Amino acid sequence: METTAFSKPQSSKPDLRPVLGIETSCDETGVALLRWEPDAPGRGLLSHTLYSQIKLHADYGGVVPELASRDHVRKLLPLVREALAQAGLTPADLGGVAYTAGPGLVGALLVGASAARAMAWALGVPAIGVHHMEGHLLAPLLEENPPEPPFVALLVSGGHSMLVEVKAIGEYRILGDTLDDAAGEAFDKTAKMMGLPYPGGPALARLAEQGRPGLFRFARPMTDRPGLDFSFSGLKTQVLLAWQNSDHSEQTRADIARGFEEAIVDTMLIKCRRALQASGAKRLVIAGGVGANKRLRAELATTGAKEGFQVYFPRLDFCTDNGAMIALAGAIRLAAGQHQDASVQVFPRWDLETLPPAK
Numbered sequence: 001m002e003t004t005a006f007s008k009p010q011s012s013k014p015d016l017r018p019v020l021g022i023e024t025s026c027d028e029t030g031v032a033l034l035r036w037e038p039d040a041p042g043r044g045l046l047s048h049t050l051y052s053q054i055k056l057h058a059d060y061g062g063v064v065p066e067l068a069s070r071d072h073v074r075k076l077l078p079l080v081r082e083a084l085a086q087a088g089l090t091p092a093d094l095g096g097v098a099y100t101a102g103p104g105l106v107g108a109l110l111v112g113a114s115a116a117r118a119m120a121w122a123l124g125v126p127a128i129g130v131h132h133m134e135g136h137l138l139a140p141l142l143e144e145n146p147p148e149p150p151f152v153a154l155l156v157s158g159g160h161s162m163l164v165e166v167k168a169i170g171e172y173r174i175l176g177d178t179l180d181d182a183a184g185e186a187f188d189k190t191a192k193m194m195g196l197p198y199p200g201g202p203a204l205a206r207l208a209e210q211g212r213p214g215l216f217r218f219a220r221p222m223t224d225r226p227g228l229d230f231s232f233s234g235l236k237t238q239v240l241l242a243w244q245n246s247d248h249s250e251q252t253r254a255d256i257a258r259g260f261e262e263a264i265v266d267t268m269l270i271k272c273r274r275a276l277q278a279s280g281a282k283r284l285v286i287a288g289g290v291g292a293n294k295r296l297r298a299e300l301a302t303t304g305a306k307e308g309f310q311v312y313f314p315r316l317d318f319c320t321d322n323g324a325m326i327a328l329a330g331a332i333r334l335a336a337g338q339h340q341d342a343s344v345q346v347f348p349r350w351d352l353e354t355l356p357p358a359k
Contacts, residue, residue, distance in 0.1 A: 015126075017095025018046060018087070019334060020080070020119070021327025024072045024112030025104025025132050026158075027053040027063045030323030031079040033087045036331035041144040044331075047086035048324040049079045050317075058198045062188075069107035076115055083323070094125055096339070098330020101129025102347030103159070109346035117344050126339035128330045133160060133352050135325035136287040138169070139314035142328060147312040152281045154272055156296075157288035158184035158201070161230040161268075162352075163275045166285070169332060170358040175275050176228025183264055184290045186232035190239050190260055194253055204257050205293055211258025212251075216242055218263040223270045228278070230271065235263055265296045269303060276309055285312045292319040333358050 016036065023030035029051045037044035053071050057063050084090060099116035102109060113129065120127035137153045140146060152175070153164045161178040181189065184201055191200025196207065218238045221231045239260050246252045272284055286300060297313055304311040318324055333339075336358045 015095040015334065018089060018093060019096045019098055019327050019331040020083070020094050020116075021130075021323040021325075021330055022076070022080075022097070022099040022112045022116050023132075023135070023321050023323045023326045024076065024108045025100045025102070025321060026108060027057060027068050028321040029053075029072050029075045029079055030321055030326070031076070031083045032323035032327040033083050033089060034324065034327035034331050036335045043142055043146075043328055045142060045324055045327075046089070047083045048317075048322060048327075049082045049086070050322055051075045051079060054199055061192060061198050063105070065105045065107055068105060069111055072108055072111040076111060080115075080119075091119065091123055094119075094123055096120070096125050096330065096334045097123075097127040098130050098326050098334070099127070100132050100135065100326055101345065102350040103132055104346075104348060106346060106348045109348065110344070113344050113346050117342060121342055126334060127342075128333050128339050129345065130326045130329045130333075131350055131352060131355055132321075133162075134170075134172075134355060135329045137164065137166065137172075137285065138329050138332070139287050139318045139322075139325040140285050140312040142314065142318060142324060143312070145312075147283045147285055147310070150279070150281050151283035151285050151312075152272070152275045152279055153285040153287060154268060154275075154291075155288045156183045156268065156286070156290035158182060158188065160288065161232075161290075163228050163271060164352065165275070165279045165281070168357060168359070170355050172352050172355065174353055175278065176230060176271060179229050179231045180233040181231075181236060183230070183232060183268065184288070186236050186264065187290065190236050193236075193240050194243050194256070201290070205261060205295075207254050208257040208261040208295070210251075211254040211256070213258060213262070215255040216259030218242075218259050220263055220267045220270065223267055228271050228275055230267070232264070235260070261293070261295055265293070265299050268296065269299055272300065273303070273307070282309045283312065284309055287314055287319070289320045292316050
């Protein structure tokens, strides 16, 4: 598909003033300020604020797009003011505005894009639309010991499960993608089938900590054949049948949750090892909401130590959607002289491989 064209400014001298990052792709409103400092811990993060819509959508058992969009309208500008106050800055101090242009819910994306474009126009600074998954992919660069390309990234969230070979920032090759339910979506739907409260994924993971290992063993989907794609819809069905045929006790619920989580984690571990072997990389980045899963983090760290590859995770605050990752991705591209025209464009679907190199 066609995406926004990246263009270069008249001057080749980069603007090193802080960049405002705005994230409104789904049900979290995130704002952050970052001054791009490639060699500094945190990469120059000055402030970040976040508002979650969990309570708003809880009664519906999932995200209601129209309600999400309206709530972004209510919360975005107060969060911008809060982020500026935390950093001790004013709008006049900004050198650029970055915002999530996709993928995501079209209405929610338009809220952030419209506000970002208006602010950039009023301040006379460049703006840039950021790919949501590039933001997640770069989130570990905010940590004290950031990974340097080349590396393989496992991006796992409610809408995505993909393995990406990262040769350089902006040079991406998708090694494997989800064919149906993403890992986070499978967590949420399985939790709902078992009567757990919204949001289901974190609730199921907490319940799995109480489960006994080995009592329920489910398939590791698509690991019995070559390839790096993911498919979790069949696993979800297996869990549903196990739950329907069980005694529905709390301990059984926990045991099934444990078996489900182990199947997801084992599947991703197998695919990550294959991706590292295929690419020859020795560094693995884990990002996205499911990257906060304790079992996944522990298993990958242990395997990496045994097999000689390094694993990098963002802090838990930056696993879920946030403005800091958008500010970082936008600041890197703005520092490289990339920006876009003043038109408001968003891309609910956006191929990561279409992005240009950040240089």
